[in-house]
Structures are given as C-alpha cells and as structure tokens.
Amino acid sequence: MVSPGARPQPVRMGVLGGADIAVRRMLPALTSQPLVDLVAVASRSLAKAQGLADRFGCAAVEGYDRLLARSDIDAVYIPLPTALHAEWTTRALEAGKHVLCEKPCATGPREATEVVTAARERGLLVMESFMFLHHAQHARVRELVRDGAIGQLREVTAVFGIPAPPRAAAGEGHALGSLLETGVYPVRAARLFAGDDLDVVGATLTLDSDTGHDLGGSALLRAPSGVLARLGFGWDRFYRCTYELWGSEGRLTLDRAFTTPDTHTPVLRMERQESVRELTLAPDRQFVNIVGAFARAVVSGKGFEEHADDILRQAALVDRIRRAASPDSRCGTRAPSRKGKSDTT
Known part of the structure; x- marks a missing residue:
C-alpha cells in the first residue's frame, strides 16, 4: 500500500x-x-x-x-x-x-x-x-446515453471484422477462430452498454471446411431490460470496427471503436428526428x-476481484454464444473449402 x-x-x-x-x-x-x-x-x-x-x-x-x-x-x-x-x-x-x-x-x-x-x-x-475500455470516447458515449441524448436505449449493434486472421492467431497452428480473436470485442461492448445479464437468443458461425475453425459469425443477445445486442464479427472480410446505439429518440454511431490509434480524432455521430450532429473528441492513448x-x-x-469476475463473465458469455451456434444445430454453416488458396497473413 x-x-x-x-x-x-x-x-x-x-x-x-x-x-x-x-x-x-x-x-x-x-x-x-x-x-x-x-x-x-x-x-x-x-x-x-x-x-x-x-x-x-x-x-x-x-x-x-x-x-x-x-x-x-x-x-x-x-x-x-x-x-x-x-x-x-x-x-x-x-x-x-x-x-x-x-x-x-x-x-x-x-x-x-x-x-x-x-x-x-x-x-x-x-x-x-x-x-478499448480505457479510451475516453466510450466514457463520453455512456454519458450521452445516461443523459438521454438518444432517449431510452433499445438496441446495441457492434461489429468487428478484419481482412485476415491476426498474425499471432495464424501462426503455428494456434488459430482458434474469429469468435475468440475478433468476436470478443463486440461481446465486451454489448456488456458495456447492455449490462452483464445477457441471454443468447441466437447465434451462427461460418466454419472453415478445412480446419473447422470459424471464419465469422453473428449473435443476438437480450438483456432483462429488453435491450437487444446484435453482434457481427469475422476475418477474411472488409475491415469494420464500429458500434451503434439505437434509442427511442435517436441513435449514436462510433467508428474505429475498438482498435483506435493514439492519433485518431474520434467523431461521434448523433442522429435525432430534428437534427444530425457530429461531436469531435480529443485523441486518447488507450494502451498507455x-x-x-x-x-x-x-x-x-x-x-482484483472485479477483474477476476470480469474474466469469468466474459468467458461464460462467449461460450454460450459458441454453444448456441454449434455445428450440430441448424445455426452452423460451413464455408467452401479453401484448399489451394494462400494462407499468407
């Protein structure tokens, strides 16, 4: 001490x-x-x-x-x-x-x-x-929602997709799929805005026919309050890194939400019936x-306990999404075989 x-x-x-x-x-x-x-x-x-x-x-x-x-x-x-x-x-x-x-x-x-x-x-x-939880832009978003800038929160949409598997995931046979590598970001964002008591309404994963690992997927979650969270994630696709909060009186959108560079100037787009505003925020250093x-x-x-509990909650929710999208159910789909294609990352 x-x-x-x-x-x-x-x-x-x-x-x-x-x-x-x-x-x-x-x-x-x-x-x-x-x-x-x-x-x-x-x-x-x-x-x-x-x-x-x-x-x-x-x-x-x-x-x-x-x-x-x-x-x-x-x-x-x-x-x-x-x-x-x-x-x-x-x-x-x-x-x-x-x-x-x-x-x-x-x-x-x-x-x-x-x-x-x-x-x-x-x-x-x-x-x-x-x-990303330590970037000031998300605290500002939470303040706006708390103060009623978009009315009552009804739905969270969070998406993170990248063109190829992360290098660390692709090497040495350790790739475990996009849910664990990219999907965890939208999942954590859903918890940030919709709360921890989220039920998995449905989920789907697209599986690689060669490896069995997921290339991408989506999930629909529901909070006890009725707030929905729609999540999308994956690799081998166009880059997207964004979330949108949809309320009873407006919506708020933030791009570059998760992998925000230190020099990036965030812009929050807030839409209401009578206006569209763009709020420019200061850059921040989330890694520092x-x-x-x-x-x-x-x-x-x-x-210490707060962080330990957070790890358990996150792992449990990701696991429920994976189970909901089990290939043994109708939720799972398989992508065409990628044999003969380059795996360069």
Whole structure:
C-alpha cells in the first residue's frame, strides 16, 4: 500500500513474447507509462529478445520461464497466441507475478476458472487487456446515453471484422477462430452498454471446411431490460470496427471503436428526428491508459476481484454464444473449402 501523498514506485514489468501487438502498441505504451518500469522482454529466441530489448531499453531473456524466475519483476504482460494465454497466465501467477493478458485470457469457462483460481489463491491481479475500455470516447458515449441524448436505449449493434486472421492467431497452428480473436470485442461492448445479464437468443458461425475453425459469425443477445445486442464479427472480410446505439429518440454511431490509434480524432455521430450532429473528441492513448490502470490496481491492491469476475463473465458469455451456434444445430454453416488458396497473413 502507498501512503497518502507518496509517489508510488513503478511496477516492474516483463513481457512474454514479441507478438505484433506487443511490438506495435504495448511495448511503446509500457515505456511511455510513468507508473511502469519495463525490466525485460523474453522470447524463445535470444536474438529476437535482444532486438526488442535494444529497441525498448530493457533486458533480453531467452525463454519465458527464465523471465518468470526473475526476482526484479512484479508483473508480466502476455501477448502470446490465444491458445497459450491461460497456460502462461497460470504459470506467471504461480511464479508470484501479477498478469495483464491479451484478450481473451481463456478459451473457455474451464480455463477462465483455472486462471482466476490461481490468482485468488495467491492474492494477485489478473486483468484481461480489453484496451478499448480505457479510451475516453466510450466514457463520453455512456454519458450521452445516461443523459438521454438518444432517449431510452433499445438496441446495441457492434461489429468487428478484419481482412485476415491476426498474425499471432495464424501462426503455428494456434488459430482458434474469429469468435475468440475478433468476436470478443463486440461481446465486451454489448456488456458495456447492455449490462452483464445477457441471454443468447441466437447465434451462427461460418466454419472453415478445412480446419473447422470459424471464419465469422453473428449473435443476438437480450438483456432483462429488453435491450437487444446484435453482434457481427469475422476475418477474411472488409475491415469494420464500429458500434451503434439505437434509442427511442435517436441513435449514436462510433467508428474505429475498438482498435483506435493514439492519433485518431474520434467523431461521434448523433442522429435525432430534428437534427444530425457530429461531436469531435480529443485523441486518447488507450494502451498507455490500460497499463496505467493495471499498475494502479497492483499498487493499491484494489479491484482484483472485479477483474477476476470480469474474466469469468466474459468467458461464460462467449461460450454460450459458441454453444448456441454449434455445428450440430441448424445455426452452423460451413464455408467452401479453401484448399489451394494462400494462407499468407
């Protein structure tokens, strides 16, 4: 705990792996956040680790276990392929490190429970890196909705699609499908605006005939209040990253909602019967912000249960969507075979 008025010591952090999102966004954020001291980065290749260490001013470590064994690291950020998140998050917690893990932290409820149990048993923080939640644009949207700018909220539509699987998902056979890689963003947005008690009315996934993994899908959710959430997601399609809130008296739309660049100037489009307004907001640094939120939680010792519960709720809802769209039901469809097509990402 930090005494009132005292300046907290930076949280000493390490990074497991050099995934694209780490190199482009999180490592720069770690070095820019004054509440964090980037101590080391690990890779299975010492040469790769050294290249990253030279670039970001920290130590290079060969092997993830060696980084977890270091006594000068309080917490780690994990940007490994999705299939490895739960395993290495649990190992990091068992090594006594707080964890900020890329989303999704777990591939299903069982893994989520194992991760949260490991954190709770050791009194450590585990936080899922939904960085978009820490961009100021969404707080402004919530204020507008709360103040009745579009009347009573009736429906949330959230969409995230990209032209190809993320690099980390595509490599080494770890691709687990677009629901876990892109769908988790609209799911989390639905929870943000419609609440946590969401029932899955229906869902569908389009499956790759070669791998069985989903290329895209959609879901319809309903809150106890009657608010609907319509979600769309996938890869191998035109880029879309947006949500729309439809109310009794108007609607509000936000583009670049999830993967917002630091320099991007958000524009909220608000439509009512008598007017159309565009509200221009200031740019914000969501990766720097989430690192700061993580560090403040570590230092204060507060919010650990909130983040643990959030991981469990997210994993449970994603699993219900997957079950609703089971290929054993009429909801599942299979895309044509992609044999002979390039898998370059």
